[in-house]
Amino acid sequence: MASFPSAARLLLLVAAALVLSSVSAAAGAGGSPPLAKGLSFEFYRARCPQAEAIVFAFLKDAIRKDVGLAAALLRIHFHDCFVQGCDGSVLLDRTNGVDSEKVPVLLSFLAKIGLNADDLVALSGAHTLGIAHCGSFEERLFPKDDPTMDKFFAGHLKLTCPRLKVDNFTANDIRTPDVFDNKFYVDLLNRQGLFTSDQDLHTDAKTKPMVTRFAVDQAAFFDQFVKSMVKMGQINVLTGNQGQIRTDCSVPNAARSAGDELPWSVVETAVETLVL
Numbered sequence: 035m036a037s038f039p040s041a042a043r044l045l046l047l048v049a050a051a052l053v054l055s056s057v058s059a060a061a062g063a064g065g066s067p068p069l070a071k072g073l074s075f076e077f078y079r080a081r082c083p084q085a086e087a088i089v090f091a092f093l094k095d096a097i098r099k100d101v102g103l104a105a106a107l108l109r110i111h112f113h114d115c116f117v118q119g120c121d122g123s124v125l126l127d128r129t130n131g132v133d134s135e136k137v138p139v140l141l142s143f144l145a146k147i148g149l150n151a152d153d154l155v156a157l158s159g160a161h162t163l164g165i166a167h168c169g170s171f172e173e174r175l176f177p178k179d180d181p182t183m184d185k186f187f188a189g190h191l192k193l194t195c196p197r198l199k200v201d202n203f204t205a206n207d208i209r210t211p212d213v214f215d216n217k218f219y220v221d222l223l224n225r226q227g228l229f230t231s232d233q234d235l236h237t238d239a240k241t242k243p244m245v246t247r248f249a250v251d252q253a254a255f256f257d258q259f260v261k262s263m264v265k266m267g268q269i270n271v272l273t274g275n276q277g278q279i280r281t282d283c284s285v286p287n288a289a290r291s292a293g294d295e296l297p298w299s300v301v302e303t304a305v306e307t308l309v310l
C-alpha cells in the first residue's frame with residue numbers, strides 16, 4: 035500500500051480491525067480474500083508491526099465506551115468506498131448521500147463497481163448494528179403500512195415514529211441491536227427489516243437463498259462478510275504514486291504546480307450523481 039493516502043489507509047485498517055474483531059472466531063476457513071495489485075495484508079509488518087494491534091486495542095476500548103462507534107465506522111467505510119472509491123474522500127468537507135431502495139437498481143449499480151449479489155446481501159448485514167432515523171423508513175409506515183412489513187413490527191416502530199417527520203431513531207436490528215451477529219437476516223425472514231432495500235433482499239429471488247442461508251448459518255455470513263468488506267475496501271483503490279497524503283484530512287492539498295491538480299474535485303459531482 036505504498037503511497038496510499040493516509041486517511042484511506044487508516045479507514046481500511048479500521049475496517050479490517052472491525053471486521054476481524056467481530057468475526058475472527060468464525061471466519062477461519064477459505065484463506066485470505068483476493069487483493070488488488072499493489073496492496074498487501076502485510077504492509078505494516080516490517081514498517082510498524084504493532085500497527086494493527088494498536089488500532090485493534092484503541093477500537094476495542096472506544097467501542098466498549100460507545101458501542102455506536104462500531105456502526106458509525108462501518109458505515110463511513112461504506113460511504114467512502116462507494117463515492118469515488120476507497121480514498122478517504124468521505125473525510126473531505128461537504129459530502130452527503132441519498133439512500134436508494136430498489137434491489138435491481140442496487141445490483142446494477144454494484145455490478146459497475148465489481149460487487150455482486152452475494153456482496154450486497156453480506157454487506158447489508160452491517161445493519162445488524164447501529165440506528166436509523168424515522169425519516170429513513172417512515173414512508174413504509176405512512177400513510178399506510180407497507181404490506182411487506184410485519185404488522186407487529188410496524189406497530190412497534192410507530193411507538194418511536196408516531197407520524198411523519200418525527201426526529202427520532204430506532205435500532206436497525208430489533209433482536210440484538212448492539213451485537214454483530216446474523217440476527218439481521220432472521221429479522222428479514224420475519225419481515226422485520228427496517229429499510230425496503232433490506233427487506234427486498236428476502237423478496238428478490240436472486241438474493242433470497244443467501245438471506246435464508248445467513249439466517250441459519252452465522253459462520254457463513256461472517257465468512258462472506260469478510261470477503262465482501264475486503265472487496266469493497268478495494269473499489270478504485272489508489273496505489274503506488276496515485277493520490278496524495280493529505281496534510282489536513284478534510285481538504286485536498288493545494289496543487290503544487292499547474293497541471294498538478296488531483297482528482298478530488300470530482301467528489302462533489304460524484305456524490306450528487308451516485309446512488310448510495
Ligand code: HEM
Nearest residue numbers: 105106108109112133134157160164165166167170231310
Ligand atoms: C446497500 C445499500 C444500503 C442502503 C440503502 C443503506 C441505508 C442505510 C440507512 C437508510 C441507514 C440509516 C441512516 C439513518 O437514518 O441515520 C443506514 C445505517 C447504517 N448503515 Fe447502511 N445502507 C446500505 C449499505 C450499507 C453497507 C454496505 C454498510 C456497511 C458495510 C452499511 C452500514 C450501515 C451502518 C453500520 C448503519 C448504522 C449507522 C449508525 O448507527 O451510525 N450500510 N444505512
